[in-house]
Amino acid sequence: MMSLRTIARSAPRALARASTTSTVSRCQRTSLLSARPSSFLRTQQVSAFSTSLFRRAMAGEVDEEVSAKLASEIEFESDVKQNEPVPASIKDFMENSPFKVQDVLGREDVVLTRTFGDEKITVTFSIADLHNYEPDMMEDQAMEDELEDIEAGRNPQDQRGGAADLAQEANEDLEAGADEAAVPCRLNIVIEKPNKGALNIEALAQDGAVVVENLYYYTDSKLAHSTDANAVHAAQDTYPGPPFGSLDEDLQMLMERYLEERGITQALAVFAPDYMDHKEQKEYMAWLKNVKSFIDA
Structure with missing residues (x-):
């Protein structure tokens, strides 16, 4: 299910968009007609091949309306952002967690990294989950x-x-x-040791809990990270191990405690879905501004 903010993004603007479009276009047409005296119209007929008219024709007839619509959308999103403060779960995690958050504007993935003794721990999740989510019916x-x-x-x-x-x-x-119902956030957890390979854990962060789905071991830690076709193929050929849920219950509980000691806790389970939604809003705003900048250029 999409967040309340996402629903609010689209629901209240159906009428506003229609009225804005008609108002903008009507005002623009009125202002353009009123600003042109008859002498100007006659000059325009004579100078049919002027450079300014050629540029205006090449620019497209709806560019200004598209730009105005994008501006309206940006204003709406800005109002939503002002009325929706950053969740406390994000602030608390950023201030108190041992993980370092790597969030690059324009990319879907968010990467958390930390060290634990001689181990390097990486947790990755993506805002793509918001768009690919199909609720279990x-x-x-x-x-x-x-x-x-x-x-x-x-x-x-x-x-x-x-x-x-x-x-x-x-x-x-x-x-x-x-x-x-909340959108579950998929976590890809990699725990590496020097010259010892890596554990790769696939889990879900949902309803304030981390639910482990699969647990893999790779002798070569690169197989847990690389998107190279050869590495992906090699990882697929590796014995995956049994489904985590089929393991002995005591072993499952111990593995969950093992992850908790390394920071894969309830705080992370709450942070990841909230940050996923927060980042999606930030990316959407940047996308709107980039498109408007392109249209206006």
Whole structure:
């Protein structure tokens, strides 16, 4: 699910955009017509091949309207940013975490790095998760099926005041689940030791917890980082190990404690999704300004 800010970005502007477009274009046309005396129009007819007119024709007829629309969008995003302070989770993590945050404007990935003894630890996540997220509809479908059963009177264990109350409660649970669902943030964690290879952990940061999905070991630490085709192919050929969830429960718990000691904690699980959303807003604003600068050039 997209963030409330993202929803707010698009929802309230449907009418505003339409009115702004018509107002801008109407005002521009009116100002242009009113600013041209008849003598100027006659001169224009005579000087049909003037340089200024040629430039104006080559510039395109909608450039000014596109630029005005982008300016309106930038103003809207600026207002949203002013009314939405940086989350406390981001401030606390940046001030107190041992990780160094590497965030390059224009790139989707955010990289966290730190050392732990002789280990180098890298955590990477991407704002692409916001755009690629497809919510799991299994739970929603199950809740909808339950609601249909209740409404049809197929629930024999009615102990709370009738089918109508159950139906209302189930419907409220369904709506609450939709509102509270958060976009999970995928974490790629690499722990390296000199001349000992690397552990590569794939995990999710969601609902304030880090959930480990896969755990790999590479004798060559480069295989855990490199995007080179040969390295990717070599990594794919490496035995991946069993799914983390199939490991002995005690081993799973110990590995989770192992990660916590290295800073993969609840604070990181809260920080990563919040920072992902914060960065997306920052990147979108920069994108708007770059496009406007290009149109105006």
